[in-house]
Amino acid sequence: MSDTIKNIEEKSGVVVISTNGYFNNIAGDAVLEVFNQKMESGNTKFLIDMADSKVVNSIGVSILIEIIEKLQAVDGKMAFTNLAGIVEKTFNIMGITKYCEVYESIEVGIEKLS
Amino acid sequence: MKNPEVELKLPVIPDIELTATKTAEVISKHMNLSEEKTGEISMAIIESCINAFEHSKTKEIYIHFIVSDDKLTVKVIDRGTGFDKSKVEIPNIENKLKADARKRGWGLQLVAELMDTVEYDSNESGTTVTMTKKKENNE
Numbered sequence: 001m002s003d004t005i006k007n008i009e010e011k012s013g014v015v016v017i018s019t020n021g022y023f024n025n026i027a028g029d030a031v032l033e034v035f036n037q038k039m040e041s042g043n044t045k046f047l048i049d050m051a052d053s054k055v056v057n058s059i060g061v062s063i064l065i066e067i068i069e070k071l072q073a074v075d076g077k078m079a080f081t082n083l084a085g086i087v088e089k090t091f092n093i094m095g096i097t098k099y100c101e102v103y104e105s106i107e108v109g110i111e112k113l114s
Numbered sequence: 115m116k117n118p119e120v121e122l123k124l125p126v127i128p129d130i131e132l133t134a135t136k137t138a139e140v141i142s143k144h145m146n147l148s149e150e151k152t153g154e155i156s157m158a159i160i161e162s163c164i165n166a167f168e169h170s171k172t173k174e175i176y177i178h179f180i181v182s183d184d185k186l187t188v189k190v191i192d193r194g195t196g197f198d199k200s201k202v203e204i205p206n207i208e209n210k211l212k213a214d215a216r217k218r219g220w221g222l223q224l225v226a227e228l229m230d231t232v233e234y235d236s237n238e239s240g241t242t243v244t245m246t247k248k249k250e251n252n253e
Contacts, residue, residue: 022129055135057160058220065210065217072211086153093227094220095207 004030006052010043012114016106018049023056023087028063035067044076047109051082061094068099081109118144120179124163126172131163134177138188141179145186146253154228155186155247161221162190162243170194170241185230185248193240 004027006020015038019027035046046067050056064078071078079101083091091097103109120137124130135156142152159177166175172194180187205219225232229245236242 022132024129055132055156055160057131057164058224059164059218062210062217062220065207069211069213084153085150086157089154089228090157090224093224094205095210098207099211 002030005034007049008034011110013043014045014047014110014113015043016047016049016110018051019053021053023050023053023060025057025059025063027053028060032063032067035070039070039074039076044071044074045113046071046076046078047103047106047113048078048080049082049106049109050080050084050087054084054087056087056090058090058094061090061096064096064100065094068096072099077113079103079109079113081106117181117183118179119181122177123174124177125174126167131160131167134159134163137177137179141181141186145181145249147186147247147249148253151247151253155188158225158228158232158245159188159190161224162188162245165221165243166190166192166194166241169197172240183249185246187244187246190243190245191240196236196238196241199234199236 004020007018009016017031017034067078081103083102088102103112120141122134122137124133138155138159139152142155163175170192172192176191178189202222205223209215210217225245230248232245234243
């Protein structure tokens with residue numbers, strides 16, 4: 001666990017990664033590291049909970065594009081939950097939401113992904 | 115003071131752009147701008163700061179907030195190397211998802227979409243980004 005990752009848990013085959021604070025390159029790399037570890041263990045479904053990351057920058061979000069690319073290769077899925085309005089708008093502009101669903105809660109995200 | 119001006123001088127240190135977003139939040143509140151617009155202004159400032167830090171090779175940047183009755187104007191100024199905006203590729207995620215493609219390069223696009231107007235004045239002695247967010251009559 002790092003300052004930028006608040007929690008990691010696995011429920012119904014979905015890895016839920018809860019981020020913390022400013023989602024910049026450091027936070028993006030931290031999520032990527034967890035993702036890579038879980039992918040190696042066979043996980044292909046990921047839910048990113050950003051309830052405590054109300055501010056992002058495009059460098060951090062760009063790292064999520066790398067994760068989408070890796071998941072496409074294994075027919076995996078990533079989704080998001082608890083996005084602040086400006087974070088969801090940023091994801092829309094960058095096209096992230098063309099490839100990843102946004103759910104209103106962790107519970108709904110797990111249900112839809114599993 | 116009804117229409118204040120605020121000037122910040124920021125050194126290039128990690129996450130210093132958040133100082134500017136805190137200032138933007140205070141000014142937006144003073145102007146009664148919506149939470150949505152405040153978020154958009156903050157995000158545009160973050161991206162403009164990052165562009166300046168990464169590309170201008172400068173050690174500090176200046177941010178001016180100019181409040182008027184009908185809009186907020188934000189200037190992000192660096193005295194670095196400048197850039198040619200016409201040579202900046204418009205990003206799209208389909209291209210970014212191609213293997214080995216550079217995933218970054220979204221800053222200008224985000225600023226353009228989040229603000230009402232954006233102008234770049236760039237030459238060999240620096241860059242000034244001037245962006246505005248309109249204030250609606252009911253705000």
